Amino acid sequence: MQPFVYNSLPARVIFGPGTLSQVGREIQNLGCSKALVLTGPSQSKKGEALKEDLGDVCVGLYSNATMHTPTNITDEAVELAKNLGADCVVAIGGGSAVGLAKAIALRTDLPQIAIPTSYSGSEATAISGQTENGIKTTQKTLKVLPEVIIYDVDLTLTLPAQMTITSGINAMAHAVEALYSTESNPVTDTLAEQGLARLAGALPILSKDPQNSEARSDALFGAWACGSCLGAVSMALHHKLCHTLGGTFNLPHSETHTVVLPHTIAYNTPFATAAMTKAARVLGSASAAQGVFDLAKNLGAPYSLKQLGMKEEDLERAADVAMKSPYPNPAPLEREKILSLLRDAYEGKRPL
Known part of the structure; x- marks a missing residue:
């Protein structure tokens, strides 16, 4: 070990x-x-x-x-x-x-x-x-x-189905970043996988049956597990971008996490292969980035920044703001690559 x-x-x-x-x-x-x-x-x-x-x-x-x-x-x-x-x-x-x-x-x-x-x-x-x-x-x-x-x-139990999905994927972002964090460790890795598994299993059920108490219990436990992971390690590019899009452009919080997460996973995967292999396995997908994208889109959640009201002409500024005071990240932070990430998220492209 x-x-x-x-x-x-x-x-x-x-x-x-x-x-x-x-x-x-x-x-x-x-x-x-x-x-x-x-x-x-x-x-x-x-x-x-x-x-x-x-x-x-x-x-x-x-x-x-x-x-x-x-x-x-x-x-x-x-x-x-x-x-x-x-x-x-x-x-x-x-x-x-x-x-x-x-x-x-x-x-x-x-x-x-x-x-x-x-x-x-x-x-x-x-x-x-x-x-x-x-x-x-x-x-x-x-x-x-x-x-x-x-x-x-x-x-x-009264959380609307749409908010359930975006809030749940927001929680999953905490676990994903914990897996590839520079401070990752066996304790948070185990908790992250468990949190992802609970949410990935519960969200499809809750999209059709929001009153399902067992799935609600699993989702709430999953959210705690994922949040606990992020509480023990550092944030990275995903949260920096979401804080930029939310704080500077007033985009809705959980919806922004839902849209951006597949693209930040794709950005970091070449530099965090083992971590994202774990996430993909839990999601039952060949690719963690595609697994999250497909989960969101198939459950009717927004999957593009355009849907959230982001203006295409603001993407350049968003990239500039995101490059200031960056968080530790497995992949090197390069403005043009981040701008490309934001453009893909704006268009709602399925990550490669």
Whole structure:
């Protein structure tokens, strides 16, 4: 066995159906009594219901969590938390709510409880992103890692089929990058393969039967496994491109990951053959890049940046932004090759 380094992350994970009922007890376990609930506009009803369930333990609700975590939204939420005297935050929703909780924790050190309702996987990482003046930046620090993650399978039953697919492929991107990361190791490799397998098996079922609780459970576990992988290693080209397209051009988060992933896999495969062979085997495909592309397209997910509203004339700028402050990557980063990757993703070409 080759030498390796593995950093485990300290987090309490509660997984299963109906686990939302344990939020109050977990707040008490943290030594807290004044929780601010965070959610986004589309999940506001879940936020209201949780606020009511918590009773006096909840001092307020902020329901304007926004995609890509704009700094002005964080400013508002931090000010509200201070005014209410909150001693912890509870995020319920997708990556936007979890991202906002992380941004608040980064500034205030307030403890977090994350209750994801999608498969973003952000809750399992110590990575925080924010967008300011059209540029999305990230940093890695244990200050933003939630103290508690509550995975309630029941909360994912109402996730629309289309969002289920794109959110699930977004989660798969975490595992793929972990496999070819410069910090890959046997622990994360095993977890990545398991996460990919669970999601690849569950998503076709959920595209036809969104209420299938067993497939929902598999997908949610897969999302946690994939997120945990990325939390233990470094991000690479795929996340850099998606952060560029989301933060600078405001493209939707999970859909962008879905479109870009096959092309970043193809870009890196010649320099990470063994890693991508593992991914291809799990996906039941001769090529990991084609396996992900076909999975997305066959399940009715978007497969081109054009479909997401990207303008062809902005591809050059996207390549320029992506080349600034690059993340470690197995394949050398060359502007013209990245521009070619973006053009293929724009057109929705099936990777060779």
